[in-house]
Amino acid sequence: xxxxxxxxxxxxxxxxxxxxxxxxxxxxxxxxxxxxxxxxxxxxxxxxxxxxxxxxxxxxxxxxxxxxxxxxxxxxxxxxxxxxxxxxxxxxxxxxxxxxxxxxxxxxxxxxxxxxxxxxxxxxxxxxxxxxxxxxxxxxxxxxxxxxxxxxxxxxxxxxxxxxxxxxxxxxxxxxxxxxxxxxxxxxxxxxxxxxxxxxxxxxxxxxxxxxxxxxxxxxxxxxxxxxxxxxxxxxxxxxxxxxxxxxxxxxxxxxxxxxxxxxxxxxxxxxxxxxxxxxxxxxxxxxxxxxxxxxxxxxxxxxxxxx
Numbered sequence: 001x002x003x004x005x006x007x008x009x010x011x012x013x014x015x016x017x018x019x020x021x022x023x024x025x026x027x028x029x030x031x032x033x034x035x036x037x038x039x040x041x042x043x044x045x046x047x048x049x050x051x052x053x054x055x056x057x058x059x060x061x062x063x064x065x066x067x068x069x070x071x072x073x074x075x076x077x078x079x080x081x082x083x084x085x086x087x088x089x090x091x092x093x094x095x096x097x098x099x100x101x102x103x104x105x106x107x108x109x110x111x112x113x114x115x116x117x118x119x120x121x122x123x124x125x126x127x128x129x130x131x132x133x134x135x136x137x138x139x140x141x142x143x144x145x146x147x148x149x150x151x152x153x154x155x156x157x158x159x160x161x162x163x164x165x166x167x168x169x170x171x172x173x174x175x176x177x178x179x180x181x182x183x184x185x186x187x188x189x190x191x192x193x194x195x196x197x198x199x200x201x202x203x204x205x206x207x208x209x210x211x212x213x214x215x216x217x218x219x220x221x222x223x224x225x226x227x228x229x230x231x232x233x234x235x236x237x238x239x240x241x242x243x244x245x246x247x248x249x250x251x252x253x254x255x256x257x258x259x260x261x262x263x264x265x266x267x268x269x270x271x272x273x274x275x276x277x278x279x280x281x282x283x284x285x286x287x288x289x290x291x292x293x294x295x296x297x298x299x300x301x302x303x304x305x306x307x308x
């Protein structure tokens with residue numbers, strides 16, 4: 001079998017070596033050196049150019065290098081083939097690590113100490129227990145569920161919101177639109193890990209910010225289109241929100257003239273919250289390639305009507 005690899009961010013050499021070590025009879029071709037496109041039966045990709053996959057006439061399956069597949073679904077030429085998202089221990093672990101890091105950043109008031117450092121002002125604030133900080137996780141799927149468990153294990157009071165109710169030890173689960181207000185009520189920190197669907201687009205807006213605890217903080221790690229950017233700027237400017245860390249944006253890379261770059265209470269990271277290591281991610285892809293060969297059901301299939 002021939003697999004096409006495309007990503008402008010992941011290391012093609014490491015992924016090729018990891019895949020071929022697990023499947024010695026697999027040939028991995030790295031874009032743009034694809035050879036005869038008729039020979040390619042599978043593609044492992046991250047944000048391929050629109051129309052690229054449609055030019056592979058014998059393609060049988062598409063594997064995403066990331067958990068999110070909205071960029072793929074936005075390609076109107078995307079073939080109607082099995083599409084699988086990445087579910088990988090390193091991807092999940094790194095996301096939970098990032099969520100915990102940023103929850104602790106705000107919980108321990110490090111943003112306040114940054115301001116005081118700039119003013120050369122020496123004054124401490126007595127830390128409060130993690131159990132007195134309520135963190136809300138929007139989305140309790142593979143990534144959000146693990147992040148919720150990680151934060152709860154650290155002692156935070158954790159509340160989650162998802163389409164359907166989840167059972168996670170130490171986490172209060174809210175489900176559906178009827179329980180959305182209860183989920184938001186009194187949150188000190190909200191972490192967005194939702195999939196992007198028509199229902200969740202623009203969900204991080206002025207109405208949501210108004211329902212959080214005064215001076216709450218936003219950590220946005222999902223998709224750029226969840227956030228109404230001007231509403232965030234307004235909320236931070238008025239002090240409705242204490243601050244925000246944004247890792248995902250409507251336009252990436254974030255343009256140099258974007259106001260987020262220079263806002264003193266908005267922190268920008270370059271879509272770096274989570275990543276899949278070839279050493280573990282290749283196991284997931286190799287398992288699905290074996291299943292494809294054998295005619296068995298593929299794992300982590302995307303339900304296109306839902307968008308994830």
